[in-house]
Amino acid sequence: MGPGYTRRAALAALLVLASTVGAQAQAPQGDPLPSWNDGAAKKSITDFVARVTTPGATDFVPPNERIATFDNDGTLWTEQPNYFQAIFAFDRVKALAPQHPEWKSEQPFKAVLDHDMKAFAASGEKGVLAVLMATHAGMTTDEFRKVVLDWLAAARHPRFHRPYTDLVYQPMIELLSYLRGNAFKTFIVSGGGVEFMRPWVEKIYGIPPEQVVGSSGVVKFETGADGTPALMKLPQMEFVDDGPGKPVGINRFIGRRPIFAFGNSDGDLQMLQWTMAGAGARFAGLVHHTDAAREYAYDRNSAVGKLDKALDEATAKGWTVVDMKNDWKVIYPFELK
Amino acid sequence: MGPGYTRRAALAALLVLASTVGAQAQAPQGDPLPSWNDGAAKKSITDFVARVTTPGATDFVPPNERIATFDNDGTLWTEQPNYFQAIFAFDRVKALAPQHPEWKSEQPFKAVLDHDMKAFAASGEKGVLAVLMATHAGMTTDEFRKVVLDWLAAARHPRFHRPYTDLVYQPMIELLSYLRGNAFKTFIVSGGGVEFMRPWVEKIYGIPPEQVVGSSGVVKFETGADGTPALMKLPQMEFVDDGPGKPVGINRFIGRRPIFAFGNSDGDLQMLQWTMAGAGARFAGLVHHTDAAREYAYDRNSAVGKLDKALDEATAKGWTVVDMKNDWKVIYPFELK
DSSP states (O other): OOHHHHHHHHHHHHHHHHHHHHHHHHSOOSOSOTTBOSSHHHHHHHHHHHHHHSTTSTTOOOGGGOEEEEOOBTTTBOOOSSOHHHHHHHHHHHHHGGGOGGGGTSTTHHHHHTTOHHHHHHTHHHHHHHHHHHHHSSEEHHHHHHHHHHHHHHOOOTTTOSOGGGOBOHHHHHHHHHHHHTTOEEEEEEEEEHHHHHHHHHHHHSOOGGGEEEEEEEEEEEEOTTSOEEEEEEEEEEEOOSTTHHHHHHHHHTOSOOSEEEEOSGGGHHHHHHHHTSSSOOEEEEEEOBOTTTSOBOOTTOSSSOOSHHHHHHHHHTOEEEEHHHHBSOSSGGGGO | OOHHHHHHHHHHHHHHHHHHHHHHHHSOOSOSOTTBOSSHHHHHHHHHHHHHHSTTSTTOOOGGGOEEEEOOBTTTBOOOSSOHHHHHHHHHHHHHGGGOGGGGTSTTHHHHHTTOHHHHHHTHHHHHHHHHHHHHSSEEHHHHHHHHHHHHHHOOOTTTOSOGGGOBOHHHHHHHHHHHHTTOEEEEEEEEEHHHHHHHHHHHHSOOGGGEEEEEEEEEEEEOTTSOEEEEEEEEEEEOOSTTHHHHHHHHHTOSOOSEEEEOSGGGHHHHHHHHTSSSOOEEEEEEOBOTTTSOBOOTTOSSSOOSHHHHHHHHHTOEEEEHHHHBSOSSGGGGO
């Protein structure tokens, strides 16, 4: 090995070093959760990650088994004054109304068009389903995707006057990134519609569509007259990924029990129970909405995101409960700018 | 920056270089598909991968969109003299028979216990379903996983006298690995049961459970008297991931259209059509079983893995058809030893 070779090797090595340094510069330096105040919640997360990622430690978990599941509404983004997908559905009813003159006198559509939420509530589960089916079916999956993206680009939240995708929680974005940096695979497990989330979650959360579990309607494969295949969304529910449906959805889509799960409502309780009942080290967390000034404050009596039984069980079992007001330095990414 | 700093930086850089070289040494060197004979099939694969992975090229596809889907039975492992899961179900009927004395006189169980495949065939789809439900339900998902692994450890293929998991195709294992080495995400999309495949595919194919799409039965979340949650497998089909069900399954589980798909039978046709109907560069492949000496030879008239319409469409549209006898140097990994 002559000096010429050595010099070239060193040069190549320096280029490699430069690219490595570049890559490292993008990774979080120092505190991986800068938007979290120091406290029990933050410490429970970093302690858990240290326990399961230290090679040779009792609680070490191999990277392929580091499955982390997150609820979406109220856990990764805001869910008030109503689930954003419900607001989307109401907006779609209004947009589609000219093609449905009968809706002017037909419930639950009349209630939506009249902004009469009391009458809509009176239509019950049947009314919710009718609105969902009228706005989420009768088109191809590709067409629905476009409808969702167009709505997200135009719609604004009534209180914050920002796109709904701005209303994601900065501390949770950091948590997702921190877990992925520790070789966790991050999944969404949401009661929301899977086709409603998949078009945007990769860009917003860094979670690819194939790592999203959610509620869904029946989809049918059809071949057009010109031979082009399409997937048609039919007006029929197929799967409700909520409550006891969450462990079922996790089993169906992931096929592996999470070691880390985060939710914010009673609809997440069974997911947390299922996660904690596995062998070895486990983490269960709840976001408790305690901040009416910066976001919203609600729990046991809320129609949206009711947190009652899960809060009791978390307290009894020592699961992590995030006090939004005290544990989070900032709520939304736009506060950082 | 003094000379001391430079020397330390160069040393650090060389260490980085060394680790990089180490990582590269683990990647395939030279021919990434050594068990494939040179020919049109192999060339169509390597040409396609080059087209979609060359930055700046017209057909470049970003890594996160490089979704590749593979059928399992007859595409990744052997499916003769019967689907291995069917053999598993028959073996389970025999193992469970002592607990079911009524099966001695009750069809289709009597036929299975008498090895009377003609009588079993006469019981039709209803008979198949009865055997599936009797052997794949009535236990938790964790219990079923153990049953599958125990069977795989003990059972031997009637012709090759080897564990069924030895009868995977070496050229396809190389293809999976080659695609992953080019940042593809590899998925199984099989008519087989998802709970039957997930316990072993990670070890055998390097495909994690969460990248397996398959047929499934209804699963129910239950909490035991001691508060322990479990997922019970109920005797009811939920989803058949075959034929037009494959694009539906892909949409449901992956939520993104593959750019590369491989199958071997008419049950894969709609998956291939769905894959090819997307925009940009696309690859569709079929394994044609032409090798009675080393494996099996069958296509248009086979009860298992019938390949008829898909073969015509592949020929008409110029999809890749692998001639097992001529395109593959070896069939099974054990031939290499």
